[in-house]
Amino acid sequence: MIRYSSLLTRRTTNAIRVSQRYYSQSFDDPDLFRTRALINGKWIKKPDSFPVRNPSTQEIVAKVSDCQLSDYEDAIVGAKAAFDEFRHTSPQERSDMLENLGNLLIENKQDLARLITLENGKPFADALGEVLYSASYFRWFSQEAVRMYGTVIPGPSGNKQMFSIRQPLGVVGIMTPWNFPSAMLARKVAPALATGNTCVVKPASETPLSALVIGWLCQQAGFPPSTCSILPTSKTPEVGKLLCGHDLVKKVTFTGSTRVGRLLMAQCAQDSKIIKKVSMELGGNAPFIIFNDADLDKALNGIIGCKFRQSGQTCVCANRIFVHKDVYDEFATRLVKRMISTFNLGDGFNEKVTHGPLISAAAVEKVSQLVEDAKQKGAEVLAGGKKAEALGPYFYRPTVLSGVNESMDIFHTEVFGPVASLVKFEDTEEVIRMANNTDVGLAGYFYTQDINRAQEIALRMETGMVGINTGAISDAALPFGGIKNSGLGREGSLHGLEDYTELKSIVLQA
Numbered sequence: 269m270i271r272y273s274s275l276l277t278r279r280t281t282n283a284i285r286v287s288q289r290y291y292s293q294s295f296d297d298p299d300l301f302r303t304r305a306l307i308n309g310k311w312i313k314k315p316d317s318f319p320v321r322n323p324s325t326q327e328i329v330a331k332v333s334d335c336q337l338s339d340y341e342d343a344i345v346g347a348k349a350a351f352d353e354f355r356h357t358s359p360q361e362r363s364d365m366l367e368n369l370g371n372l373l374i375e376n377k378q379d380l381a382r383l384i385t386l387e388n389g390k391p392f393a394d395a396l397g398e399v400l401y402s403a404s405y406f407r408w409f410s411q412e413a414v415r416m417y418g419t420v421i422p423g424p425s426g427n428k429q430m431f432s433i434r435q436p437l438g439v440v441g442i443m444t445p446w447n448f449p450s451a452m453l454a455r456k457v458a459p460a461l462a463t464g465n466t467c468v469v470k471p472a473s474e475t476p477l478s479a480l481v482i483g484w485l486c487q488q489a490g491f492p493p494s495t496c497s498i499l500p501t502s503k504t505p506e507v508g509k510l511l512c513g514h515d516l517v518k519k520v521t522f523t524g525s526t527r528v529g530r531l532l533m534a535q536c537a538q539d540s541k542i543i544k545k546v547s548m549e550l551g552g553n554a555p556f557i558i559f560n561d562a563d564l565d566k567a568l569n570g571i572i573g574c575k576f577r578q579s580g581q582t583c584v585c586a587n588r589i590f591v592h593k594d595v596y597d598e599f600a601t602r603l604v605k606r607m608i609s610t611f612n613l614g615d616g617f618n619e620k621v622t623h624g625p626l627i628s629a630a631a632v633e634k635v636s637q638l639v640e641d642a643k644q645k646g647a648e649v650l651a652g653g654k655k656a657e658a659l660g661p662y663f664y665r666p667t668v669l670s671g672v673n674e675s676m677d678i679f680h681t682e683v684f685g686p687v688a689s690l691v692k693f694e695d696t697e698e699v700i701r702m703a704n705n706t707d708v709g710l711a712g713y714f715y716t717q718d719i720n721r722a723q724e725i726a727l728r729m730e731t732g733m734v735g736i737n738t739g740a741i742s743d744a745a746l747p748f749g750g751i752k753n754s755g756l757g758r759e760g761s762l763h764g765l766e767d768y769t770e771l772k773s774i775v776l777q778a
């Protein structure tokens with residue numbers, strides 16, 4: 269077996285070639301490297317394929333079956349037939365299968381993390397963290413599957429008994445992004461299966477390998493055929509339209525940009541004869557406020573993770589960092605010093621690397637343009653501020669911009685890149701107004717040691733999630749989701765089953 273360390277040194281970095289066999293052989297279990305589509309329980313090689321590239325090296329690491337609309341049609345019809353039986357499995361059976369699945373992810377975490385780093389580029393340690401995070405959703409929902417509670421309602425007139433129960437929806441259309449190719453799928457597939465639904469999954473075309481492996485592990489965990497089909501495709505808009513417009517798909521759930529989420533919601537409303545449920549986990553523009561009484565050590569640790577995790581490509585990344593004028597200079601100096609002394613940009617398989625590439629040339633271009641616009645409007649570059657072309661076309665240097673203000677595009681746009689935009693503020697009213705001056709509201713963070721201020725700001729921040737003295741909020745136990753244009757619905761937590769069920773009311777005349 270070829271180990272990854274040797275694989276790295278042997279790689280021909282300049283050659284763009286298909287090294288699929290080469291890569292799959294380097295896995296502890298080569299069966300986890302899957303390139304065929306999973307349709308109705310069968311692994312199908314399609315005549316067409318599309319390449320998956322390692323964003324660090326540009327190498328093609330796999331050619332994956334390219335599913336057509338007719339494949340999706342087959343998967344949807346199969347998922348509907350499977351639903352008619354799967355909905356009658358007992359909660360305990362579904363719980364057991366989900367527990368198996370979570371355990372299988374953990375047992376195979378090294379290989380699953382390799383897949384993530386290969387196709388997404390994030391550092392291997394972060395990829396390992398993502399696998400465990402994914403597993404936590406399967407385990408969480410294995411426990412929630414047996415807690416699909418309803419209510420018993422006292423009838424006001426006394427001679428009626430009233431109940432509410434939760435029932436599954438049917439076929440769920442799932443569209444997942446490339447930034448957490450394993451965890452975002454887990455967060456949707458786990459509650460869907462826990463409640464007795466069946467799924468048809470469209471993974472991001474950049475990162476299908478991390479999705480396909482979960483289909484394989486679903487089979488090993490005991491889920492029946494057609495309960496979770498996973499179909500890689502390069503026909504992204506066409507498939508999105510099909511899932512939204514299909515009358516057998518009872519719910520559509522998507523994580524990605526607000527632009528695409530809005531489009532999919534319109535398609536659900538216009539193209540389908542049925543009214544369907546939608547869950548949308550969309551973009552953010554997270555404020556991160558450091559008050560003058562903050563513990564700066566903690567705030568610094570918070571921003572390093574919250575801003576730069578996965579090179580800034582998470583929807584809950586700090587996007588605008590508001591620092592009180594009393595601590596602004598000290599914080600900026602310490603932030604730059606920390607970055608210079610601890611950040612190491614490069615290929616995610618290199619153990620010393622802390623930060624990887626962006627996902628695409630378009631992502632690098634977007635970040636560059638935002639930084640240039642900010643510079644032209646008066647922002648000062650304290651660190652970075654340019655592409656790291658010597659490492660590869662998708663690398664951008666971790667950057668600190670000082671003097672950012674509301675006239676700049678970067679203030680109003682989700683950067684999705686490694687740029688810390690520092691905004692100086694003087695008082696609470698000013699900073700709350702600026703923090704809420706955005707049409708999205710996913711996550712927000714602030715640091716203070718004043719309990720009264722903590723309570724006030726948490727209530728006034730217009731976001732679905734708030735971190736107080738922490739930059740790390742994601743957890744399977746927490747309701748995850750946004751307000752404003754950050755979307756609809758909540759994933760995870762004790763509320764996570766609600767979006768995958770209908771509440772039925774039953775009245776019994778005594």
Ligand code: NAD
Pocket residue numbers: 443444445446447471472473504505506507508509523524525526528529531532549550551552582583682683684
């Ligand atoms: P995008 O919204 O275009 O793509 C995100 C996902 O949606 C991808 O997996 C893509 O395959 C899919 N998609 C795109 N168009 C679709 C369509 N018509 N129908 C169905 N699925 C479709 O985002 P992007 O171009 O990859 O990134 C741009 C911005 O999107 C980022 O800068 C960021 O702001 C946001 N984004 C957010 C998240 C998140 O976690 N909320 C994830 C990815 C991207």
